[in-house]
Amino acid sequence: MKEKSIQHHYTLLEDNSELSGQERDLLDRAWQSTASSYSPYSQFAVGAAVLLANGLIVTGSNQENASFPVGSCAERVAVHAAKSHYPDQPIKMIAIRVRKASHPIKQPVTPCGACRQLLIEIEHVQKSNIVLLLQGEEGPVMRLPGVHVLIPFYFSGEVLLS
Numbered sequence: 001m002k003e004k005s006i007q008h009h010y011t012l013l014e015d016n017s018e019l020s021g022q023e024r025d026l027l028d029r030a031w032q033s034t035a036s037s038y039s040p041y042s043q044f045a046v047g048a049a050v051l052l053a054n055g056l057i058v059t060g061s062n063q064e065n066a067s068f069p070v071g072s073c074a075e076r077v078a079v080h081a082a083k084s085h086y087p088d089q090p091i092k093m094i095a096i097r098v099r100k101a102s103h104p105i106k107q108p109v110t111p112c113g114a115c116r117q118l119l120i121e122i123e124h125v126q127k128s129n130i131v132l133l134l135q136g137e138e139g140p141v142m143r144l145p146g147v148h149v150l151i152p153f154y155f156s157g158e159v160l161l162s
């Protein structure tokens with residue numbers, strides 16, 4: 001029997017004053033993106049902004065449907081748009097912001113399991129980490145050095161291809 005453990009590190013910043021200009025810009029773009037959210041059922045708007053290796057930023061927001069499983073998370077809208085338009089550009093960073101009309105969300109919200117699975121496959125294929133920046137409407141920013149931190153025992157396509 002072997003006992004094993006995994007340890008990951010991430011950064012919690014009190015607000016965005018300690019971020020680089022590029023990181024602040026990406027979080028701003030994710031926030032702006034919440035404006036295009038179609039979320040009449042949850043009233044929970046999510047915006048995502050993806051920074052590509054060539055410096056371009058692609059954004060997306062959550063798009064719901066009366067038939068609930070048909071909807072898409074903001075992360076998937078942004079990442080699939082980025083990959084459709086720029087398939088060869090690695091993703092360097094993704095910023096995710098959340099907005100509720102009823103009250104300001106003051107803590108970062110982490111991506112759902114399905115979005116983690118999407119992001120980890122991209123990280124794996126491109127062989128470089130995707131940094132995540134997470135923030136609510138205001139308040140602390142969580143910076144994660146890669147998607148593997150969020151989904152350590154992920155399902156890998158390698159088993160399908162072997």
Ligand code: THU
Nearest residue numbers: 042044046062064073074111112
């Ligand atoms: N949502 C996202 O856009 N991203 C996540 O990572 C979690 C959830 C959306 C889906 C749905 O439109 C709403 O938030 C409530 O779950």
